[in-house]
Amino acid sequence: KTVIKASSWHPPKHPGVVGGYEPFMDYVKKASNGDIDFKFWSGGALLGAKDTLPGVENGVADIGVLALTYFPAEFPYFQLISDMAMLSSNPPAVAGAVAELVALDCEPCRKDFLDKGLVFTSGYSTTPYTLISKEPINGPDDLKGKKFRSAGTLWDRWTSYVGGTSVNVSAAEMFEALDRGGVDVAVFSPSALQSYSLWDVAKYDVMLPLGTYAAMSLFTMNQAFWQDLTDEQRRILLDGSAVGAMGTTFAYMNSDKSAEAKAKEHGVSLVEPSEALLQQRSEFVEADLKKVAEIAKTRYHIDDAPKWIAKYRELLKKWEGIVKETGGDQAKLVEAMQKEIYAKIDPSTYGM
Amino acid sequence: MDGISLGLASLVVVIVLLALRIPVGVALGGVAFGGIWLFAGPRAAWGTLSQVPYEFTAHWTLSSIPMFLLMGYVAYYSRITEALFRTAQLWLGRLPGGLGIASVSGAAGFAAVTGSSMAAAAAMGRIAVPEMMRLGYNPGFSAGIVAAAGTIGSMIPPSIIMIVYGVFAEVSIGQLFIAGVIPGILTAIFYSIVIATRVTITPSIAPRLAQTPPMSVRMRSLLEIWPFMLLVIGVFGGLFSGIFTPTEAGAVGAFLSCIIALLKRALTWSVIKQATVETIRGTASIFFIAIGAALLTRFLAMTGLPDFLSQHIASMHVSPLVLMIGIAALYLFLGMFLDPLGCMLLTLPIVLPILENQGANLVWFGILLVKFLEVGLITPPVGLNVFVIKEILGNKVPLSKIFGGVTWFIASDIVLIAILVWWPQIALFLPQYVK
Amino acid sequence: MYSLIRRIERWMIFVGGACLVAMMLHVSIDVISKYVFNHPVPLTMEMVSYYYMTAVAFLPLAALERKGASLVHVELVYGKMSRRLRTVVLPMALLASAAYCACAGYAAWKPAVRAMRTGTYAGSDIIVSIWPTRFLPVVGFALLALVLLAKAVNVVRHGIESEGEEDLLESVREEGMT
Ligand code: NA
Ligand code: NA
Numbered sequence: 001k002t003v004i005k006a007s008s009w010h011p012p013k014h015p016g017v018v019g020g021y022e023p024f025m026d027y028v029k030k031a032s033n034g035d036i037d038f039k040f041w042s043g044g045a046l047l048g049a050k051d052t053l054p055g056v057e058n059g060v061a062d063i064g065v066l067a068l069t070y071f072p073a074e075f076p077y078f079q080l081i082s083d084m085a086m087l088s089s090n091p092p093a094v095a096g097a098v099a100e101l102v103a104l105d106c107e108p109c110r111k112d113f114l115d116k117g118l119v120f121t122s123g124y125s126t127t128p129y130t131l132i133s134k135e136p137i138n139g140p141d142d143l144k145g146k147k148f149r150s151a152g153t154l155w156d157r158w159t160s161y162v163g164g165t166s167v168n169v170s171a172a173e174m175f176e177a178l179d180r181g182g183v184d185v186a187v188f189s190p191s192a193l194q195s196y197s198l199w200d201v202a203k204y205d206v207m208l209p210l211g212t213y214a215a216m217s218l219f220t221m222n223q224a225f226w227q228d229l230t231d232e233q234r235r236i237l238l239d240g241s242a243v244g245a246m247g248t249t250f251a252y253m254n255s256d257k258s259a260e261a262k263a264k265e266h267g268v269s270l271v272e273p274s275e276a277l278l279q280q281r282s283e284f285v286e287a288d289l290k291k292v293a294e295i296a297k298t299r300y301h302i303d304d305a306p307k308w309i310a311k312y313r314e315l316l317k318k319w320e321g322i323v324k325e326t327g328g329d330q331a332k333l334v335e336a337m338q339k340e341i342y343a344k345i346d347p348s349t350y351g352m
Numbered sequence: 353m354d355g356i357s358l359g360l361a362s363l364v365v366v367i368v369l370l371a372l373r374i375p376v377g378v379a380l381g382g383v384a385f386g387g388i389w390l391f392a393g394p395r396a397a398w399g400t401l402s403q404v405p406y407e408f409t410a411h412w413t414l415s416s417i418p419m420f421l422l423m424g425y426v427a428y429y430s431r432i433t434e435a436l437f438r439t440a441q442l443w444l445g446r447l448p449g450g451l452g453i454a455s456v457s458g459a460a461g462f463a464a465v466t467g468s469s470m471a472a473a474a475a476m477g478r479i480a481v482p483e484m485m486r487l488g489y490n491p492g493f494s495a496g497i498v499a500a501a502g503t504i505g506s507m508i509p510p511s512i513i514m515i516v517y518g519v520f521a522e523v524s525i526g527q528l529f530i531a532g533v534i535p536g537i538l539t540a541i542f543y544s545i546v547i548a549t550r551v552t553i554t555p556s557i558a559p560r561l562a563q564t565p566p567m568s569v570r571m572r573s574l575l576e577i578w579p580f581m582l583l584v585i586g587v588f589g590g591l592f593s594g595i596f597t598p599t600e601a602g603a604v605g606a607f608l609s610c611i612i613a614l615l616k617r618a619l620t621w622s623v624i625k626q627a628t629v630e631t632i633r634g635t636a637s638i639f640f641i642a643i644g645a646a647l648l649t650r651f652l653a654m655t656g657l658p659d660f661l662s663q664h665i666a667s668m669h670v671s672p673l674v675l676m677i678g679i680a681a682l683y684l685f686l687g688m689f690l691d692p693l694g695c696m697l698l699t700l701p702i703v704l705p706i707l708e709n710q711g712a713n714l715v716w717f718g719i720l721l722v723k724f725l726e727v728g729l730i731t732p733p734v735g736l737n738v739f740v741i742k743e744i745l746g747n748k749v750p751l752s753k754i755f756g757g758v759t760w761f762i763a764s765d766i767v768l769i770a771i772l773v774w775w776p777q778i779a780l781f782l783p784q785y786v787k
Numbered sequence: 788m789y790s791l792i793r794r795i796e797r798w799m800i801f802v803g804g805a806c807l808v809a810m811m812l813h814v815s816i817d818v819i820s821k822y823v824f825n826h827p828v829p830l831t832m833e834m835v836s837y838y839y840m841t842a843v844a845f846l847p848l849a850a851l852e853r854k855g856a857s858l859v860h861v862e863l864v865y866g867k868m869s870r871r872l873r874t875v876v877l878p879m880a881l882l883a884s885a886a887y888c889a890c891a892g893y894a895a896w897k898p899a900v901r902a903m904r905t906g907t908y909a910g911s912d913i914i915v916s917i918w919p920t921r922f923l924p925v926v927g928f929a930l931l932a933l934v935l936l937a938k939a940v941n942v943v944r945h946g947i948e949s950e951g952e953e954d955l956l957e958s959v960r961e962e963g964m965t
Contacts, residue, residue, distance in 0.1 A: 012701045013520070013522050042701050043701055055400075058398070059392070059393075059395055060392065060399055072914075147825070160912070165821075165826060165827065166912075167821065168832040179526075180594030182821075194522065196518075196519060196525070200524055200527075299914070370860070371865075372880060373860050373865040374884065375857070376861070377858060377859070378884045382887045385890065401890060405891060405895065406895065406921065409924075410920070419811060603810065604814070604818055606811045628808060631807055632800065637858065640848065746856065747856065750862045750866075751860070751861055752861065
């Protein structure tokens, strides 16, 4: 009997646990007929967000969650992926496209993991970031001079494009900062209204879709542990990764819905973005995409960035199609991931 | 050996090592390193020891600890605080333990500025303890007062622990903040009662003024505290108007105290040097211990001991009251050894579902939890607030005396916990009306 | 050898102190600049977390064990031991501490070298290399290990009184009697 040590720094009610690890573990236990069992730590009890990387490497845990923008030098390709976040507002499509890009196509992406003794199986996608604000934002003029809680490099570029200021505020202090005016706008998905209690301090959530965060490795495997498994066990973990990836993504969508449903009673108005805001956003995406390849070359040392950008856009289109075909059904999308990605992987060679 | 026995045995070893004069940080970290080695092998042991010290230290929110320490040292060496305590003595000197009560009130004030209890203790330590001792207070008594009073830091908002709990339990952070105000003030009142009682029983630990000084003398003394008032107004004003965050408040406070010292013409090279050197030594010393505590937390997480204990309590089919006593006992026990955040992360995934099943109010439990964790900051053998004060005072007061000094406050905290359990309304009253 | 350690230690204190002052100024100027010019000072959070905090916490470690000063420890039991027992316990405690610090310093070396090879950095618009800070725990723990070792040797050679903790022990004993 194999007992897997799994560690997530997400809080116990986070989509990554409720929709990700828990269904993943259930699936694996069931598919292996109880041959595989888990010891699971959530909330960073075993490994925090930053030391999950060395922790999984050293076998403190066998499986762990990595937010790859925390490690820009270690995972350059995922910085490129993160820089393309505004290309889609379709979370399941993004989750599928990123997983397929990395697991099937982008050999150098996988190499960044293998070099460290790690194996990538799947990520997930958050829901689109929006503008959680104290003041109404009706048009581009309302963005000028505002202080935005920084959500990452891409959003910092957007902030300076719209004439705002990025302020670095830790997640722990976001509530305080928004409450007292240290920041005017938090760039986050609507679920943060509930999970970070932002609806106690914000008045508006402007649904300008600013892209999803998908630079994740949800089930990062320790390579030595991975190699010790049988082919069948690896197959089960791969298929389980699809369950967790879509599960987390849908849990994000559900927590958005639940936050949006309760927003009004907390005094937060959900505002549809004006045409002018959407127009400005498209102009930014177009202008920024030219910069992204340049940044990839100079900062991330990725010479063939245009190739990966094109490949990713192609996969996005494919997965947006799949989402449409399946009618956005979670179970069908899990099957699609298993069929389109993991069935094409040979468990006796992948990550070995 | 299975994880549970190994975890329990390691706690015994910690106590034995402490008795053998092994430094606290070494005892905690060393036992953790050895324990991980035994439990998970050398690779995991070396891996953990190679990461935890750095990752623990390289942390933005923790920067408020050195910054508030620096503020305290600059204020002390440039004598910004001396007049304050002279004035407090003139006004409150007739009260039993008047200065001690003044220190508790000061700590409650700092609690409204800092998000962390250790930062609150760091700020008050240098300001209050030497001044109390200078006016004849017993060293262990005065050090104990400030170590305990620092724990108000996480109860009165802002509070990092409440934010983490709020995100964990999906409870409104705003409600938690409001709910903490009355229990925080109650803690300060309880501590003041403890001080007055102790001084009434043993008058020698805190000399009282023989007679009330004339009004004119007292009024004149008020004029001398302007430098301190300037500091307070600057830090409070800036924080509440959103100019800076609680973490930034430490740096701004230190900067302001330098400016005020400059205005007082008291910012000499020797003040700067002494304040700086003592601050970084204090910081290194506190982090050395906190790193050990973080390592021990990791080790105990691996062994599954906290899970085991929590699950045991969960599986007891008892009344909600007995359950709450069990949970309190769990936290008081784990709090003896673990740092507050680690203690919370290890237990909440199991404790929360139990409480939810029972339909307990999670805002109320959040307040209780903060109280449990805060008591852990002053209980032996690992009481981080006690270590902060010890470091600030150096060789002047032995650790055992400070632990002795906080005993009474721990007792009063337990009484307050009982009251909060019995009358949840104390915590839930304000959140109901303030929205 | 011993005086060389002490000289290095003074430098560590100097650099640590400079980083402390830099932390205060960097954050304060950032606060002012955000408020007055609506423009933050770049890299404040990164410099504070990675550079200033690690410098302030790790570089002064060796200075915690000077003559007459020591890492926070519990005196109660030790103070009540017989003198003979203390002559055994003290050097053992110092050696155990030296061993722990040596392990911590050694353990930090490998990730430091790796971070250097990878060239780890932080920041967004403007970035800063953070791998150099990975060497700070190596330096801090190693120096502290050396100082503890030197102290242990000193105690064995010249007796436990050479550490000058007697004042404190007196007060512990008095406490025990009353
Ligand atoms: Na506070
Ligand atoms: Na404790």
